[in-house]
Amino acid sequence: MGVAPGVEWGRLRSAAAALTSLTALAATGLVAGPAVAESPGGPCALPRTAAHHSLGVDSWDSAYPRPVGNLDAVMIFLSFPDSVPLNSPDDLARDHFPATSQFFARASYGKFALRPHPQHQWVPMPKSSTGYGIKRDWDSARRSAYLRDAVAAADSTVDFSRYDVVYLVADPDAPGVDADATKVVNLERPLHADGTDIKRVVTVFESHPPDHNVLAHETGHAFDLPDLYHRPTDGKGDWDTYVGDWDVMGSQFGLAPDLFAWHKWKLGWLDQRSVRCVQKSELITLETVEAAPGGSLGTRLAVVRTGEDTALAIEARSSMGNDRDTCAEGVLLYRVQAETASGGGPIEVVDTHPDTEACWDRSVYPPLADAPLGVGETFTMPGTPGERTRVQVVGRTQSGAWTIRITTA
Numbered sequence: 001m002g003v004a005p006g007v008e009w010g011r012l013r014s015a016a017a018a019l020t021s022l023t024a025l026a027a028t029g030l031v032a033g034p035a036v037a038e039s040p041g042g043p044c045a046l047p048r049t050a051a052h053h054s055l056g057v058d059s060w061d062s063a064y065p066r067p068v069g070n071l072d073a074v075m076i077f078l079s080f081p082d083s084v085p086l087n088s089p090d091d092l093a094r095d096h097f098p099a100t101s102q103f104f105a106r107a108s109y110g111k112f113a114l115r116p117h118p119q120h121q122w123v124p125m126p127k128s129s130t131g132y133g134i135k136r137d138w139d140s141a142r143r144s145a146y147l148r149d150a151v152a153a154a155d156s157t158v159d160f161s162r163y164d165v166v167y168l169v170a171d172p173d174a175p176g177v178d179a180d181a182t183k184v185v186n187l188e189r190p191l192h193a194d195g196t197d198i199k200r201v202v203t204v205f206e207s208h209p210p211d212h213n214v215l216a217h218e219t220g221h222a223f224d225l226p227d228l229y230h231r232p233t234d235g236k237g238d239w240d241t242y243v244g245d246w247d248v249m250g251s252q253f254g255l256a257p258d259l260f261a262w263h264k265w266k267l268g269w270l271d272q273r274s275v276r277c278v279q280k281s282e283l284i285t286l287e288t289v290e291a292a293p294g295g296s297l298g299t300r301l302a303v304v305r306t307g308e309d310t311a312l313a314i315e316a317r318s319s320m321g322n323d324r325d326t327c328a329e330g331v332l333l334y335r336v337q338a339e340t341a342s343g344g345g346p347i348e349v350v351d352t353h354p355d356t357e358a359c360w361d362r363s364v365y366p367p368l369a370d371a372p373l374g375v376g377e378t379f380t381m382p383g384t385p386g387e388r389t390r391v392q393v394v395g396r397t398q399s400g401a402w403t404i405r406i407t408t409a
Helices: 089-096 099-107 140-154 214-222 261-267
Strands: 007-009 069-079 112-124 165-170 183-193 196-204 275-277 282-286 301-305 310-317 330-337 347-349 378-380 389-396 402-408
Touching (some): 069 089, 069 140, 089 112, 099 214, 112 140, 140 183, 140 196, 165 214, 183 214, 196 214, 261 301, 261 310, 282 301, 282 310, 301 402, 310 402, 330 402
Parallel strands (some): 069 112
Antiparallel strands (some): 007 183, 183 196, 282 402, 301 310, 330 347, 378 389, 389 402
16 A cells, blocks of 8 residues: 555545656665664654655655755746647746745744745647646656656756756646646656756646645655555545544645644754653643744654654644644644555554544544544553553643643553
C-alpha cells in the first residue's frame, strides 16, 4: 500500500503510483543505534531511515530544501497548440497564492516564507496536450518528454538558478490535461538549466478552481513530508483511515489540515525546547499546535519513545489558524514510525473515542473526527502492561493551553 518513491498524487482519494525511470531517490541517512542513544534532537528523536520521506528527526536530508527562512518558487504556465487558454496566468496563480504561502506562514509560526514568483505569460509547449499522454499512471517516456519540453520552453524567460521550488502549471482546459495527474516528481537524473540542477518539480494539472489546499499538500512533498493517507489495494474503500482530517499530508480536504507537531519538528519550526521527551510520569502544559507564538513557543509536543524507530506523539489541537474549521478540540495522540515509507502509514492517529464518530456531513473520516481527548478524559494506550502509556487531560489554562498528565509504565 506504499506509494512508489518519487510520485505523490494530488488527488488523495484517487491516487496511484508507478515505478518509472523518474523514480525518486529515497531519503537516505544514518540510522541511529539503540533507542536510548542520544541525538541532536534528544532521546526521543527518532532516527532518519532509508524509508521514502522518513519521519526521523535526528537529521535533515540535504537533498531537499529545508523550509526555514525565505524560499523562492517559480510558477510557470504551459499552453498547448491544441487549445486556447480560457484563463490568464494571473487567474490561475490566484487559485494558489497567497493562500499557500499563508498556510505555511501560519504553520511555521512565521519561521518560513514561501515567496511565489508567478510568470505572467503562457509558455507554449511544442506538442499538443494529448500528445503527452497525461494521466496519473503516466508513461515514463512521455512524462520525461513533458518535463524536458517544459523546462526548455521556459528557459529563455526563466532563470531557474533563482528558485528553490518549480511549479509547472498546465492549461487546465486543454483536452489532454488530467486533473488527477497533479503530483511531485523527484528526478533520479536531474534536469539542467541556467547552471543549476532541477531535482524535482511540482506538476500541476488542477481544474480551475482547484482542489482545496492541493498546493500545500504537494509543496509538503517538496520538503520531504510523506503521504499520510491509506491507499486501498483494490482502489476502493476509504483513503483517510490513518489520520482522518488531522494533517494536510493526509487529506487536503481535512477540517484540521495544519501539520502535525511532529512534522513541524522535522521541518525545523519546533526545536527541542518545544518538545518534551517523557521518560517518567509528568504533568505537562501543552500549547496548542496552531497558536501563534507570543515570544517563546512553549511546549507544543510531548513524545514517549516506544522503540528504536517508533514513538507516541501527543499534542493539543484547537479551532484557530489553519484548523479554524476543526470538528473537535482536544489532546491528540498518534503513533509515529520512522521506518515506514510514505503512503504506508508512518503516522496513525489514535482513536480515543472508538465507539463514536463526529461531523459525518463534513469530515473526510468521521470515526477519527472526534479522536482528541477533552478535559476530564483519560486514555490508556493498548498493549502489554509494561508498554502502556496513560494520558489524562487535567484542564485548560486561561490562555487556552492544555494541562495533561502522562503516566508511563
